[in-house]
Amino acid sequence: MSDRELLIRRGKPIQGVIRELWEFRELFLLLAWRDVLVRYKQTILGISWSVLRPVLTMAIFVVIFGKIAKLPDGGVPYPILVFAAMLPWQFFSNTVSESSNALISNAAMVSKIYFPRIILPTTSMVVSLVDFLIAFVLLLMLMAWYGFYPTWKFALLPLLLILAAVTSMGIGFLISALNVKYRDFRHIVPFIVQLGLYVSPVGFSSAVIPDQWRLLYSINPMVGVIDGFRWAILGGDTTIYWPGFALSIGLGLALFLIGVRYFINTERSFADVI
Amino acid sequence: MNSAIQIEGLGKKYLISHQQQDRYLSLRDEIMRGLHRAVDKLVHRKEEQLPSSGIEEFWALKDIDLAIEPGERIGIIGRNGAGKSTLLKVLSRITEPTEGQVRIRGRVASLLEVGTGFHPELTGRENIFLNGAILGMKREEIRRRFDEIVELAEIEKFLDTPVKRFSSGMYVRLAFAIAANLDSDILILDEVLAVGDQQFQSKCQGKMDEVGKQGRTIIFVSHNMGLIQKMTNRAILLVNGALAETGNTTDVVAAYFSDRKLSSQSTDLKTRSDRLFLNNITFCHEKLAAGFNRPLHFSLGISCNTVVDQVTFVLGIWNTVGARLVTTRCTLTLPQGEANVLDIALKNHHLPPGNYSLSVDISIATETIFSNDHVLFFELSDLEVTERYLIPFLKNHRDKIGTFVPADFNISAAIR
Numbered sequence A: 001m002s003d004r005e006l007l008i009r010r011g012k013p014i015q016g017v018i019r020e021l022w023e024f025r026e027l028f029l030l031l032a033w034r035d036v037l038v039r040y041k042q043t044i045l046g047i048s049w050s051v052l053r054p055v056l057t058m059a060i061f062v063v064i065f066g067k068i069a070k071l072p073d074g075g076v077p078y079p080i081l082v083f084a085a086m087l088p089w090q091f092f093s094n095t096v097s098e099s100s101n102a103l104i105s106n107a108a109m110v111s112k113i114y115f116p117r118i119i120l121p122t123t124s125m126v127v128s129l130v131d132f133l134i135a136f137v138l139l140l141m142l143m144a145w146y147g148f149y150p151t152w153k154f155a156l157l158p159l160l161l162i163l164a165a166v167t168s169m170g171i172g173f174l175i176s177a178l179n180v181k182y183r184d185f186r187h188i189v190p191f192i193v194q195l196g197l198y199v200s201p202v203g204f205s206s207a208v209i210p211d212q213w214r215l216l217y218s219i220n221p222m223v224g225v226i227d228g229f230r231w232a233i234l235g236g237d238t239t240i241y242w243p244g245f246a247l248s249i250g251l252g253l254a255l256f257l258i259g260v261r262y263f264i265n266t267e268r269s270f271a272d273v274i
Numbered sequence B: 001m002n003s004a005i006q007i008e009g010l011g012k013k014y015l016i017s018h019q020q021q022d023r024y025l026s027l028r029d030e031i032m033r034g035l036h037r038a039v040d041k042l043v044h045r046k047e048e049q050l051p052s053s054g055i056e057e058f059w060a061l062k063d064i065d066l067a068i069e070p071g072e073r074i075g076i077i078g079r080n081g082a083g084k085s086t087l088l089k090v091l092s093r094i095t096e097p098t099e100g101q102v103r104i105r106g107r108v109a110s111l112l113e114v115g116t117g118f119h120p121e122l123t124g125r126e127n128i129f130l131n132g133a134i135l136g137m138k139r140e141e142i143r144r145r146f147d148e149i150v151e152l153a154e155i156e157k158f159l160d161t162p163v164k165r166f167s168s169g170m171y172v173r174l175a176f177a178i179a180a181n182l183d184s185d186i187l188i189l190d191e192v193l194a195v196g197d198q199q200f201q202s203k204c205q206g207k208m209d210e211v212g213k214q215g216r217t218i219i220f221v222s223h224n225m226g227l228i229q230k231m232t233n234r235a236i237l238l239v240n241g242a243l244a245e246t247g248n249t250t251d252v253v254a255a256y257f258s259d260r261k262l263s264s265q266s267t268d269l270k271t272r273s274d275r276l277f278l279n280n281i282t283f284c285h286e287k288l289a290a291g292f293n294r295p296l297h298f299s300l301g302i303s304c305n306t307v308v309d310q311v312t313f314v315l316g317i318w319n320t321v322g323a324r325l326v327t328t329r330c331t332l333t334l335p336q337g338e339a340n341v342l343d344i345a346l347k348n349h350h351l352p353p354g355n356y357s358l359s360v361d362i363s364i365a366t367e368t369i370f371s372n373d374h375v376l377f378f379e380l381s382d383l384e385v386t387e388r389y390l391i392p393f394l395k396n397h398r399d400k401i402g403t404f405v406p407a408d409f410n411i412s413a414a415i416r
Helices: A016-023 A025-039 A048-068 A078-100 A107-112 A119-145 A152-181 A185-199 A211-217 A221-234 A242-273 B027-044 B084-091 B124-134 B139-153 B168-180 B198-213 B225-231 B249-258 B384-396
Strands: A005-009 B005-017 B055-068 B073-077 B099-105 B108-111 B186-190 B217-221 B234-239 B242-248 B266-272 B276-283 B296-304 B308-319 B324-334 B337-346 B354-364 B367-380
Touching: A016 A025, A025 A119, A025 B124, A048 A078, A048 A119, A078 A119, A078 A152, A078 A185, A078 A221, A107 A242, A119 A152, A152 A185, A152 A221, A152 A242, A211 A242, A221 A242, B005 B027, B005 B084, B055 B084, B055 B242, B073 B084, B073 B225, B073 B249, B084 B099, B084 B108, B084 B186, B084 B217, B124 B139, B124 B168, B139 B168, B168 B198, B198 B217, B198 B225, B217 B225, B225 B249, B234 B249, B242 B249, B249 B354, B266 B367, B276 B354, B276 B367, B296 B308, B296 B367, B308 B337, B308 B367, B324 B337
Parallel strands: B073 B217, B073 B234, B108 B186, B186 B217
Antiparallel strands: A005 B099, B005 B055, B005 B099, B234 B242, B266 B276, B276 B296, B296 B337, B308 B324, B308 B354, B354 B367
8 A cells, every 4th residue: 555645625735736737647648639539530521620720711811801901911921921820829719619618528527536627628728739730730831832931930939839828728727617617608708719810910910900009909918929920930020019919928827827726726616516 | 543544524515505396396306406506506697696595505424534444345325315425526536525634545546437538439449548547547557457457348349449339238347347457545436336237247246356355445335235245344324414323234234224214114205297196105014913924014195186097016125135025016096086095915925024125116007107216114023923933043144034935844754
């Protein structure tokens, strides 16, 4: 018998959380693998959906914003301008919509098995990451097609991806925990995601926003992330609006901390409420 | 301080709401409805506050103190709603206690439901790894035990078939086989062995015996008293969330059956179909004569809106080790009326003294309208009057006799 002693009582010391996450890392990986595996089971097109969705969305945006509305492209091919923003946006929207349902759709596990519940919404992020990587390969192909060469800034993409992950996980944790108690969020999330697509600078460059409004516009944390992605991918003379970027990063981090905290504090009642 | 599990002053409180509802609900239903409503309220309309008058605290567990030593096999028994599952959930860390604490030494594996976390789209092989991880096994461990799991589950041919195409038997076998191969110091099981066919069940029990012999601690909930007696050496009886009895299994099971708090002479059934309403069932103790094999009298109160044909009653009598010893039935036409009483006299049952429970199944034509085990508990005693020479035998073979059967014993004396 191992000498490890476990104390069960009301309230859980927060410092145990990280150690426990490490202990359950295999479960985390297996759940992520499960979700990736079953994602496209029983679909005819299978994994091609991961390619089709961003490509079709991009095509629509190029036509609407580039060709019809004739928004400025800042000297880069409009498809690349849109695709550079599509990458973080789809990652964000997939993560948020999947993770917010992660607890509800695994209700049986939550009420019958013990494991750190934060694994479930985090798993959804991994699944979105797979889609992100597929879309990233598409971006490389698109850039090759247009003969568009990246600059050194391209190397900063991993950092920006982490920023996107932190921002979306914060919202994901918060909503998934709220969703256990108040199923309203199941209806709110698709709305947020849909609206966000138009409010965030996905189909257009945030340079079209008048200067006096840009800081306010950056209250949407995804504005910073998307601008960052464009800046890193497009390189050249693309500029970044630093005060707005800093504000977005700050808000993203704050959301993450709030999300994690709320999740851990309510986690213990999930099995009773779900 | 070296107990495997040390439970101190454990309590778990739920908030339930009582609201005006159908008058034909049992208290248990009412509690469940209350829970559901409370949950629904919170879930669907957060802005709507619960009427404070309707909220009541409900202690699913209260003041539980218990020490379980390493290697002990503990059975937890009690009626539905007594808190058995809640206790297991607290021990498994799924739900948090409201007060008190539990210290656990060693690795815990708990199986509260068979096949939780199986994904229907994944194959048998994939699910073995997934479910193993969910139950807390390391990948290396699963790989090592893989063949054993497959063999126990008898699914060699279907390893690469999605489990959604499995028969329910295969599904359950696979789930159990994974759990049975968990290496843990403490194993917590909730009524999970009551599945599968007879052959598989005995296989499970063999496996559990093996687990027990390895000196692992087992905590086991079941309504099957036979299984409890076979599998465990100590038992605890929960009544309304409190620890009513603890001790060796045979004594606690006997206490469960004879406890006056449980063995009401009359039970409210309060079951309603569109044409008839079952009021209650009573064991008529006053009609029981002293002695062996005296008729047992039960009376069942029934209200009928109209004349009801083809009502079939099946009564079963169970002993304390979970064996159904006697079954009887009749089919009747019931007259219309608010207060019909059906008197049932069960003769020639040949039951020895002891504690018994009654199960009742009622159907109209082919539709089952009531089916419940252990609706009523009763005791047969006072055998001395007619069979006093049997007393030593009965004492030695308590609970193992089943029924006596009449036979002719003829002796032929040989004449030389």
